[in-house]
Amino acid sequence: MAGYDIIDKVKASLENLCPATVSCADIIALVARDAVSQQFGKDLWEVFTGRKDGNTSIAKEALDNLPSPAATFEDLAASFHEKGLNKMDLDILSGAHTIGMAPCSTIATRLMPVTDPTLDQGFAESLKELCNRGQNNVSFGTPRFDNQYYSQLLAHRGVLRSDASLLEDTESLHLVGLLSRGEDTFLKNFGAAMQKMGGIGVLVGSDGGVRTNCIGVQLLS
Structure with missing residues (x-):
């Protein structure tokens, strides 16, 4: 996986326009859709938004949820x-x-x-x-x-x-x-x-928060 620098640029722009509103989880889901869809000139699917970010990020948890390539x-x-x-x-x-x-x-x-x-x-x-x-x-x-x-x-x-x-x-x-x-x-x-x-x-409501950036763990209410 790559492209996190682009996701952070998107996040920074959104924080300037709408502070503490759009989660990193939503940004990743939207960027994934757009990266696939761009060659077709239209969105291939609708992304339902409203996700909250988790309070912590642990790499091992992500790896534990990914099937082995073998x-x-x-x-x-x-x-x-x-x-x-x-x-x-x-x-x-x-x-x-x-x-x-x-x-x-x-x-x-x-x-x-x-x-x-x-x-x-x-x-x-x-x-x-x-x-x-x-x-x-x-x-x-x-x-x-x-x-x-x-x-x-x-x-x-x-x-x-x-x-x-x-x-x-x-x-x-x-x-x-x-x-x-x-x-x-x-x-x-x-x-x-x-x-x-x-x-x-998906985390919604008070189960999570909105990060100020997509690398750190600080949350805004």
Whole structure:
């Protein structure tokens, strides 16, 4: 993840205009929507606002809630279920991996000492070359937000072990096939899944506050 400097600039501007009004949690949700939507010239989903920020930020808590990049489908489905998300949400939200980068450290065990047999061998060799060349990150897919992630999966070119695991479940495999053939279907359902995920664990009212900046923990009432 990156771009926190931009989020802090947004926060600073909002504090100048409307002090103690817009939470960092809302800003992150809005920026995520806008980053995906900008190439289409319209918002792909509506962001429901009104979130409050937590009183503390603990990195370990965030990591504890993120599935491992080496997770099996069973692990992923269980993790998503705990958050009120189903298998369809899992497949749809995984499509966000159509953009972004993965650190070489997260795929090392898929490449060495023995190549993961679920990986396309030519693709595996290209990943090895990039990582052995000293490159810290490898690209997930395309420079634009689209449904190519699913075509890559079906070609056994999922970068993470957790990506490839979407082919382990019959229901999931069927959905991956549908999404690979329908970009409009993917985009529509991605927006709906992002709305659903955006409602998980939301703080409202007196349960939280509004931070003066998105790095520190000071709150304004």
